[in-house]
Amino acid sequence: MTLDIEPAEPRSRSDQIAQILEDQILTGRFSPGARLDEASLAEEHKVSRTPIREAFHRLAQSGLVVQQPRRGVFVRISSPVEILEMFEVMAELEAVCGRLAAKRATEAAIEELREVNAECHAACDAGDIDRYYLKNGVFHHLIYALSGNRFLEQEASRLHRRLKPYRRMQLFLRGRLQQSMDEHESIVEAISAGAPERAAELLRDHVAVQGEKFHHVMSHLEQQG
Amino acid sequence: MTLDIEPAEPRSRSDQIAQILEDQILTGRFSPGARLDEASLAEEHKVSRTPIREAFHRLAQSGLVVQQPRRGVFVRISSPVEILEMFEVMAELEAVCGRLAAKRATEAAIEELREVNAECHAACDAGDIDRYYLKNGVFHHLIYALSGNRFLEQEASRLHRRLKPYRRMQLFLRGRLQQSMDEHESIVEAISAGAPERAAELLRDHVAVQGEKFHHVMSHLEQQG
DNA sequence: GTCAACCTTTTCGTATACAAGAAGCATGAC
């Protein structure tokens, strides 16, 4: 089974640029509220304004930026409330994926899930947060795929991608890595045992806790100024 | 409470055109697989190719069309399988909306839901499918809003819109209108009683049945050729 | 001194021109 987390390899220059800009926004090069200037970006990427504009359209559609007519495009300011809302939806989507996966997954697919989880475990033991973050992503994407519903898989992946930066920050909280790992174990167990409701519950909590941790980090940051 | 189902009033010409094309695709002017020609559409709408291309980008992003590099854009062929998958996700999303609505909705909001449902009832009694279809849409959007999660509301609305044409066709099945109405009654009751799990179950089934009915219609059509 | 109006500047939205790649057809060779 191939995973193709990023199925659409960029074809045109504008698609490539959209990808690059998306990454830059998600990784924080452009802070929320910042204005993206067509002209300077065009110059930077050595293209005309047209591909930049096409890239902007893609970003606007996926909700990363907002376009104000005759004003420009701005990196969308996601309020903490909105992010918590997204985590709530993500939790529910993952719960559905887990429920379906427990019902539909083949033995071979579950074996693959176990292997990926083992890699998570290795990264966790090594204290390698970057690696855990990466393998954790693969783990979740695999569960999306195991739902047997391609559309659900895509939607879950989309939201996962959108929440990327907020997922990551909470891994640095003390003890979260190990806790997350333990939750993984239970999830694999539930899916492998063919327990749909249990898998759903576990996944919902696993993701919901991330939302709570995010909230935790946020209020901590606000206290510090 | 304002509903603003279609919040984004079109600003630029390209946005207007995207809206028009979207409607035309959803209502079947362009059949699945058909190629959308930039030049002829530009001529038809009395604009240059640029706004047409921008419109295409919007459509591609919302999944209505696919862009093949150097080939053109084609109306996406949604296979019956894919549509069933979308209904499955829709059912789950609505279930979540219902669960949250039952937990969070205020008495005033529930009263509004009752009123909209009464309008559905009136349309149903009058046998006015068009009107029922319209009011049914309002009913469901209201439940999305009642979830208290704006992001969830938007995502549900998006998918609802995408499934528009397939929802509609199954209303013509004998007895489906009355059945749908009965389900509405139970749903309102569950939300009003503050029974989250029951509301979730009812909504999931209510939507899932639409997927099944769609399947029913499809196989019927295939038999006839 | 303050407020308003006008002008300038900037930037977006659209049009058009040009280049590059793909598909289809025709022609020639085997």
Add this chain to the structure above:
DNA sequence: GTCATGCTTCTTGTATACGAAAAGGTTGAC
């Protein structure tokens, strides 16, 4: 007769040019 290759044509992708609208500054009047 069939297949392959090359050319033509069509269409997309990108660049550039132009028009329009909004923001901000400056100037003038009160």
